[in-house]
Amino acid sequence: MGLIFLLAVMETIYVVTGRTVYRDMTRFWGKLFGINFALGVATGLTMEFQFGTNWSLYSNYVGDIFGAPLAMEALLAFFLESTFVGLFFFGWQRLNKYQHLLVTWLVAFGSNISALWILNANGWMQYPTGAHFNIDTLRMEMSSFSDLVFNPVSQVKFVHTVMSGYVTGAMFIMSISAWYLLRGREREVALRSFAIGSVFGTLAILGTLQLGDSSAYEVAQIQPVKLAAMEGEWQTEPAPAPFHLIAWAAAGTGA
Numbered sequence: 001m002g003l004i005f006l007l008a009v010m011e012t013i014y015v016v017t018g019r020t021v022y023r024d025m026t027r028f029w030g031k032l033f034g035i036n037f038a039l040g041v042a043t044g045l046t047m048e049f050q051f052g053t054n055w056s057l058y059s060n061y062v063g064d065i066f067g068a069p070l071a072m073e074a075l076l077a078f079f080l081e082s083t084f085v086g087l088f089f090f091g092w093q094r095l096n097k098y099q100h101l102l103v104t105w106l107v108a109f110g111s112n113i114s115a116l117w118i119l120n121a122n123g124w125m126q127y128p129t130g131a132h133f134n135i136d137t138l139r140m141e142m143s144s145f146s147d148l149v150f151n152p153v154s155q156v157k158f159v160h161t162v163m164s165g166y167v168t169g170a171m172f173i174m175s176i177s178a179w180y181l182l183r184g185r186e187r188e189v190a191l192r193s194f195a196i197g198s199v200f201g202t203l204a205i206l207g208t209l210q211l212g213d214s215s216a217y218e219v220a221q222i223q224p225v226k227l228a229a230m231e232g233e234w235q236t237e238p239a240p241a242p243f244h245l246i247a248w249a250a251a252g253t254g255a
Contacts, residue, residue: 001111001162002169003033006200008101008108010193015101025189026104029173030088037085065131065142066121069149073117080110115165116158123154127222156218160211163204170201 007026014022048070051059059066087095087103095103124131130147131140142148174197180190219227228234232247 001115001165002167002204003029003036003172004104004108004111004169005166006169006173006196007033008104009200010196011101011104015097021188021192025193027092028189029193032172032176034085034089037081041082060139062131062140065124065128065140065148068142068145069117069120069124073114073121077110077114077117081107081114084110112162115162119158119161120149120151120154123151123157124148126226127151127153152218153222156211156215160208160215163208163211166204167201167208170197170204173197174201 007029010022010029011026014020014026084103084106088100088107091100091103128140129151130142130144132143133139134141173193177190177194177197180186181194216227219230228241231241231244233241
């Protein structure tokens with residue numbers, strides 16, 4: 001998620017400035033992105049199978065709701081990524097630079113849309129909006145698609161997770177660039193990659209801190225018991241409860 005966004009930034013700089021070093025950077029990091037993409041597809045498909053093999057009763061109970069965002073993820077995001085990721089790798093000699101740049105941005109867009117729908121499903125499990133229980137079928141059924149999509153838990157999780165992905169992508173580029181710099185190899189590519197990664201990573205870290213704080217406020221309002229478990233507050237206390245900077249949480253001991 002974060003790596004492909006940085007690839008799009010690098011290729012944009014190449015198209016705007018015409019400096020081939022940024023094209024070389026895009027192609028180099030693109031190879032590593034391809035490895036990550038392949039692993040993501042393999043593990044993602046395995047997780048999809050588990051809904052039938054490990055959690056079939058759960059899938060039957062909430063399938064009418066839970067299946068909707070997963071289907072949207074496959075139709076809107078996975079197919080988009082799968083189609084254009086091939087053009088990204090094999091289109092350097094077949095597309096002009098503007099067309100290839102568009103392809104790269106579409107892959108980046110698809111990866112973020114994929115996260116949106118997956119986190120919609122995750123958010124619904126924690127805060128089941130837009131659904132009701134059908135007493136006749138003994139199943140949960142969707143009552144409002146918009147409430148499902150705009151679930152407040154899903155929204156804060158999406159922006160926080162995406163920003164964390166940007167941090168991970170930046171750290172990935174910086175660490176490998178540092179390895180090349182320490183060995184004196186490909187210095188121009190490594191230096192420019194490290195510079196882009198450090199600036200982007202710093203901004204992403206600041207954003208992650210802010211969004212993580214907002215996420216905690218959302219948890220406090222909607223899932224107060226979950227926040228109490230996170231903080232190790234095993235006993236009900238008058239507000240405001242003490243804030244723990246360092247703690248060894250042990251259930252049942254009050255510690």
